[in-house]
Amino acid sequence: MTGEMTETAPIVTLSGINKTFYRGKEPIHVLENLDLDVPGGSFEALMGPSGSGKSTLLNLIAGLDEPSAGSLTVAGANLGNMSEGQRAAWRAQNIGFVFQTYNLMPVLTALENVELPLLLAKLPAAERRKRAEIALRVVGLEDRGGHLPRQLSGGQEQRVTIARAIVADPKIIVADEPTGDLDRDSANDILNLLDKLNKEFNKTIVMVTHDPAAAERAQIVRRLDKGALVS
Numbered sequence: 065m066t067g068e069m070t071e072t073a074p075i076v077t078l079s080g081i082n083k084t085f086y087r088g089k090e091p092i093h094v095l096e097n098l099d100l101d102v103p104g105g106s107f108e109a110l111m112g113p114s115g116s117g118k119s120t121l122l123n124l125i126a127g128l129d130e131p132s133a134g135s136l137t138v139a140g141a142n143l144g145n146m147s148e149g150q151r152a153a154w155r156a157q158n159i160g161f162v163f164q165t166y167n168l169m170p171v172l173t174a175l176e177n178v179e180l181p182l183l184l185a186k187l188p189a190a191e192r193r194k195r196a197e198i199a200l201r202v203v204g205l206e207d208r209g210g211h212l213p214r215q216l217s218g219g220q221e222q223r224v225t226i227a228r229a230i231v232a233d234p235k236i237i238v239a240d241e242p243t244g245d246l247d248r249d250s251a252n253d254i255l256n257l258l259d260k261l262n263k264e265f266n267k268t269i270v271m272v273t274h275d276p277a278a279a280e281r282a283q284i285v286r287r288l289d290k291g292a293l294v295s
Contacts, residue, residue: 075235075268076102076125081134083120083291094120095291098134104235107262107269109282116288118272119240125270126159126238127151139235156184160229160267164241166221168213168228175200175209178227185232199227202265203257219250226257230267237261239271243278255281 083095094117102108102125110118123129124136127143130151136143139158143151168177178196187195200206203223213221222242229237239258243251259281261267271282279285287294 073104074101075104075139077137079135081136082132084132093291098293100293102268102270104268105266106284107282108284108286109279110272110286110288111279112288117291118288122238122240122270122272127155156181156232158235160234160237162225162229162237162239162242164244166225168221168224170213173210173212174205174224177224178231181228181232195231199231202230203227218246219253222246222254223257230261236268239269241273242271243275
């Protein structure tokens with residue numbers, strides 16, 4: 065990461081955000097007049113009941129969706145002024161994704177899965193492989209690069225997912241229920257890894273979770289209810 069932002073400067077700023085979906089002609093207000101600042105270098109957890117807007121908020125921060133109203137600035141970019149193509153290019157440089165389901169390509173090795181995001185960067189093959197190997201080393205799987213996903217445990221698959229998320233050196237990692245499919249020991253391993261990425265590599269992490277044990281790892285816990293942040 066560059067030194068342009070201090071740890072206390074916001075890397076995410078949402079102001080007056082509304083998000084409305086439509087079921088037929090019926091509007092469904094998922095987020096309403098939401099304001100949020102996320103400091104750079106922080107580890108935040110978003111909690112709340114199902115349907116409270118957590119994943120919608122995460123998708124907005126990640127540039128996967130756009131607000132119905134309000135302003136949204138992430139990593140220095142005004143996402144509301146971007147086309148979908150511009151947002152896709154911006155995501156590739158700034159956002160790493162970790163989901164509950166690992167979304168690994170079953171016919172590719174761990175190393176090849178990690179390499180995938182770099183195909184958009186037009187890097188030489190040798191450089192892509194080097195960066196993928198470094199990312200696997202960071203997550204402790206340098207000896208599993210040649211394994212297919214079916215040859216790995218669930219916890220190892222999630223580590224490969226995290227390696228893929230960090231291979232392009234993003235500023236922000238968005239994690240949607242990253243421990244949801246794991247047993248407690250594997251979940252703790254993943255949380256230790258996210259903590260390492262935050263503290264040693266200064267990655268900003270925004271994590272949606274239902275798991276109180278996962279939320280305890282975050283520096284800041286925010287709760288959403290009916291589309292609004294509650295204290």
